[in-house]
Amino acid sequence: MKDVRKLLFPFAILYGIVTGIRNFLYNRGIFRAFSFDIPVIAVGNLSTGGTGKSPLTEYLVRLLKDSYSVATLSRGYKRSSKGFVLADDAATAATLGDEPYQFHLKFPDIQVAVDADRVNGITRLLSLPDKPGVIVLDDAYQHRRVKAGLYILLTAYGDIYADDLILPAGNLREGRSGAKRADIIVVTKCPPDLALKEQENITRKLKPQMHQKVYFTCIAYDEWVYSGEGSIKVTDVKPQDKVLVAGIAKPEPFFSFLKNDTDHCLTYPDHHNFTASDIEAIINKSDNRIIITTEKDYTRLKGSLPADKLFYLPIKSSFVKDAGDFDKTILEYVGKSTGNR
Structure with a gap:
């Protein structure tokens, strides 16, 4: 190379x-x-x-x-929408992009917007009645x-x-x-x-x-992994047989932190849009075991995999x-x- x-x-x-x-x-x-x-x-x-x-x-x-009063403004990489979009209750990873949608879910009290034209995006944010x-x-x-x-x-x-x-x-x-x-x-x-x-x-x-x-x-790394239905301590989940899924630029640290010798690690490109065949492959590989993914990937996988089996691991700087x-x-x-x- x-x-x-x-x-x-x-x-x-x-x-x-x-x-x-x-x-x-x-x-x-x-x-x-x-x-x-x-x-x-x-x-x-x-x-x-x-x-x-x-x-x-x-x-x-x-x-x-x-x-x-804080706002974030991103390009909204790989989103399906165009132009300026301000996150609301109808927002999804598809309309915002995975990372802005992650911000929206984690910080519901801030404004999250996307626009490839940052000048237009800032102008639109500043025209809001409750501008940031x-x-x-x-x-x-x-x-x-x-x-x-x-x-x-x-x-x-x-x-x-x-x-x-x-x-x-x-x-x-x-x-x-x-x-x-x-x-x-x-x-x-x-x-x-x-x-x-x-x-x-x-x-x-x-x-x-x-x-x-x-x-x-x-x-x-957080001390817990989370799903739509609950949470498990990382120390309890590490010894379990599981499937780890990551569609991020450099997934090795994520895998290393969680995996044991019996785990299956599935790697996808950064910002990957999971297809029906991807979902089927993950389900087949999991064989009713828990699935742990990154917080960013969770925004695109939730709703497509069993809610009681799909967990994500938050991280912080x-x-x-x-x-x-x-x-x-x-x-x-x-x-x-x-x-x-």
Whole structure:
């Protein structure tokens, strides 16, 4: 695979030139970027997924929602609807996309919207009678038409952008220099006990600008798995024979956390739309055993599999250290922006 990607390097150079010109035109103001009289936080990455944007977006929602009226705005990847959609009681994973629908189910007291055109999406949110006080843009780092007030760039431990190349030779959507736009860099999916020395080594490789702060997070798994009819402690479910189902970018940690030697692990592409044949295969493989999936996949599988057999495992972003400093940085930005309105 690495040899094949080396052959694609000339195309990566061409792709880098195109994205570089686009960024240059936005940086010089030749392409117009729209700013808004409201705190806007953009969460994103340089690579093509798998960095943990959703858990970090949820972390921000939890941090802000008790003090501010919060909205999330996403593209709504692989949804069946078009244009601007605001989540309501009729929303589904099909109309919103799996991750926004997950936000809607988990945080019913916030506004969840989708629109591929983020400028239009923000404008529509601000035209609502109960318009939000803070907007969190999910996966919007390359959406340069919106000039956010705070940019949070994510990069995954063991796969940091400093070691990667531009598509198609690597996985970067734009050159590494794009990291300079970030106010905060978060290295995600770290070991919980990541040594300070290794944190320092990674920070040196990332070469942050003077104004940038670097933080390290890990995935914290819930102590329970949940279904539409109840819950089971993870410690009780781990020894059981079960089927694990994941349609996410990097499912290995999910499988490793739950599986035992007798389990069956079924892997599907990220954001996979499960077909009737997929559902039949999962049912046949389960043979009346419980099925555990990710929270994102649960939004697409519920209703298609027996409610008493289908469970999901929630996750959260947890800071290896300096969580208080991260929270303070976010709250100071939102508070200052709100106060200046």
